[in-house]
Amino acid sequence: MLRRLIIQRPCWKRTGYFGSAVQPSLVRLRSTYLSQPGAKVTRIKTEEELAQERLEEQLKSESRFIRWGAIARTEKFTKGMTKYLIGAYIIFLIYGLYFMRKMYAKEKELERLEAKRKEGQANEYEELRIKELRGKMRNRDKLQLAKYRALPHNENEDTSQFDGITLEKNDENITNRKILPARDTTDFYDFKAAEYDEGVNFEEKAIFMGSRRKWLMKHCQGDILEVACGTGRNLKYVDLSKVNSITFMDASEKMMELTHNKFRAEFPNFKKAAFVVGKAENLVDLAASGDGQGVDPETRVKYDTIVEAFGLCSLENPVKSLQNFEKLLKPGGRIVLLEHGRGTYDFVNKILDDRAEKRLETWGCRWNLDLGEILDDSGLEIVEENRTHLGTTWCIVAKRKGDLKKNSELGFVEKYFGSSIKSKIEAYETAGKSGSPKAGGDSDELPRK
Ligand SMILES: C[S@@+](CC[C@H](N)C(=O)[O-])C[C@H]1O[C@@H](n2cnc3c(N)ncnc32)[C@H](O)[C@@H]1O
Structure with a gap:
C-alpha cells in the first residue's frame, strides 16, 4: 500500500522538466527520486519491505535465538526443510514397509513352529526359536540358542536340520555352584x-x-x-x-x-x-x-x-x-x-x-x-x-x-496388532455361526479354547 509521498524540491523547479503538470499522483509511482536533479522523494515502505528489513536485522542479531528464528523464516531454509521432510517421510515409509514385512515373516514362522509343536514334533531348537520370536528368552535359552547357531548348519528356513540334536543344558540353577541345593526348612x-x-x-x-x-x-x-x-x-x-x-x-x-x-x-x-x-x-x-x-x-x-x-x-x-x-x-x-x-x-x-x-x-x-x-x-x-x-x-x-487371557491383561500391541487378533476374528466367526453374542465380545474373560 502506497501512502502519500512528500516532495521536496526547490521552488524554482516547480514548473521544471515536467512543467506545472507535475502531479502528486504521478510522484506516487515507484521512484525515490524525481528525474529533476536534486529532487528527492521519500516514500513510506510497504509491509513486505518492512518485514524483509526486520528479517535482515534479525539475521544479524547478537542473540542466537533471534538469529535462528530468523533463519527458520528464510525462504532458503523453508525450501530446504520441505525437501528434507519429504525425504524423511519416504525413508519412514520404506522402513515401515520393511518392518511390516519382517513382522509378517516372523508371524508366519511362529505359526509354522507352533503347529509343529502342537503335533509334538518340535525339536529343541524350534522350541527355543518360538521363545525368541515371542520375546520370552531366559538367560539359559539365549546361551542354548547361541550354541545351536554355532553348529555347522544351513542358513535356510528348514529348522528340522536340528532334529535329533540335544545339547548339554546350561541352567543357572544347576551349573552355578553358588546356588545352594534346596533343603527342608x-x-x-x-x-x-x-x-x-x-x-x-x-x-x-x-x-x-x-x-x-x-x-x-x-x-x-x-x-x-x-x-x-x-x-x-x-x-x-x-x-x-x-x-x-x-x-x-x-x-x-x-x-x-x-x-x-x-x-x-x-x-x-x-x-x-x-x-x-x-x-x-x-x-x-x-x-x-x-x-x-x-x-x-x-x-x-x-x-x-x-x-x-x-x-x-x-x-x-x-x-x-x-x-x-x-x-x-x-x-x-x-x-x-x-x-x-x-x-x-x-x-x-x-x-x-x-x-x-x-x-x-x-x-x-x-x-x-x-x-x-x-x-x-x-x-x-x-x-x-x-x-x-x-x-x-x-x-x-x-x-x-491353555486358559485365555482376560481382556484387561492384553497389552496394547497384543490387543490390536498381535496374533490374538486372529483368534478374536475366529471367535467372532464362531460366535456368528453359533449365534452366541458373547464370544469374543465384551466379556471380560475370553472364551476358553
Ligand atoms: C521366607 S518365608 C516367607 C513367609 C511369608 N510368605 C512372608 O512373605 O513373609 C518362607 C516360608 O515358607 C515356608 N515353607 C518352607 N518350605 C515350605 C514348604 N515346603 N511348603 C510350604 N511352606 C514352606 C516357611 O515355613 C516360611 O514360613
Whole structure:
C-alpha cells in the first residue's frame, strides 16, 4: 500500500522538466527520486519491505535465538526443510514397509513352529526359536540358542536340520555352584518364627515392600489359597469383601500359629478361613484328603487365586509346588507370586552369589535362584512379569496352560496388532455361526479354547 509521498524540491523547479503538470499522483509511482536533479522523494515502505528489513536485522542479531528464528523464516531454509521432510517421510515409509514385512515373516514362522509343536514334533531348537520370536528368552535359552547357531548348519528356513540334536543344558540353577541345593526348612522356620517379623520389618520398610505386598493381595478374589504364608505378613492388605474363603498353608507350625492368631484378631467374624500345616510339594494330596478344615468341600480343592510371597526361595521343590498350584486352580483362576531371586545385572547377581550361604543361614532362603528357569520349568503361562529392585523382586501373574487371557491383561500391541487378533476374528466367526453374542465380545474373560 502506497501512502502519500512528500516532495521536496526547490521552488524554482516547480514548473521544471515536467512543467506545472507535475502531479502528486504521478510522484506516487515507484521512484525515490524525481528525474529533476536534486529532487528527492521519500516514500513510506510497504509491509513486505518492512518485514524483509526486520528479517535482515534479525539475521544479524547478537542473540542466537533471534538469529535462528530468523533463519527458520528464510525462504532458503523453508525450501530446504520441505525437501528434507519429504525425504524423511519416504525413508519412514520404506522402513515401515520393511518392518511390516519382517513382522509378517516372523508371524508366519511362529505359526509354522507352533503347529509343529502342537503335533509334538518340535525339536529343541524350534522350541527355543518360538521363545525368541515371542520375546520370552531366559538367560539359559539365549546361551542354548547361541550354541545351536554355532553348529555347522544351513542358513535356510528348514529348522528340522536340528532334529535329533540335544545339547548339554546350561541352567543357572544347576551349573552355578553358588546356588545352594534346596533343603527342608521346616525346623529352621519353627525356630525362627518368634523373631521373624521383627527381623524383616526394617529391610522391607527400606525397600517399600509394603506396596508390593499390596499389589499381590489386590488380586485376591473368590476362593483364596496363600501358600508359605509365614507369619501372615500379607494379612493387612487383603480385602475380605472380595473373598469367599481363604486357606493359609505353611510347612512350619510355629509360623502358622502366628498367622492364625493375627487373622483371628483382625477378622474375628470371618468364618470361611482354614489354616493348614503342610508342604507345598504335597498340596494336591492335602487338598484331596480334606485337611483344610472349615471350607466347603466343593470349593476347597480348587481356588480362584493362589498367592505366595517369598516362598519359592524356601521350598524344597519349587517346580513341583508350582505345578501343584496349577492343578488346584479353577479355570480362569490366577497364581500371583511376589518372590525374590537373581537380578537383571551381573554385579547384583555377584553380590547375591557371594552372600548366598550367609543368607541361607540367617533367613533360610536361597535368594540367588533363577526364578525364570523355575517358572518356565513349571509349565505355567505367565500373564504378567514385572521386576523391581534391580530385577531381584519378581512380581508374577500366571495362569493355567491353555486358559485365555482376560481382556484387561492384553497389552496394547497384543490387543490390536498381535496374533490374538486372529483368534478374536475366529471367535467372532464362531460366535456368528453359533449365534452366541458373547464370544469374543465384551466379556471380560475370553472364551476358553
Ligand atoms: C521366607 S518365608 C516367607 C513367609 C511369608 N510368605 C512372608 O512373605 O513373609 C518362607 C516360608 O515358607 C515356608 N515353607 C518352607 N518350605 C515350605 C514348604 N515346603 N511348603 C510350604 N511352606 C514352606 C516357611 O515355613 C516360611 O514360613
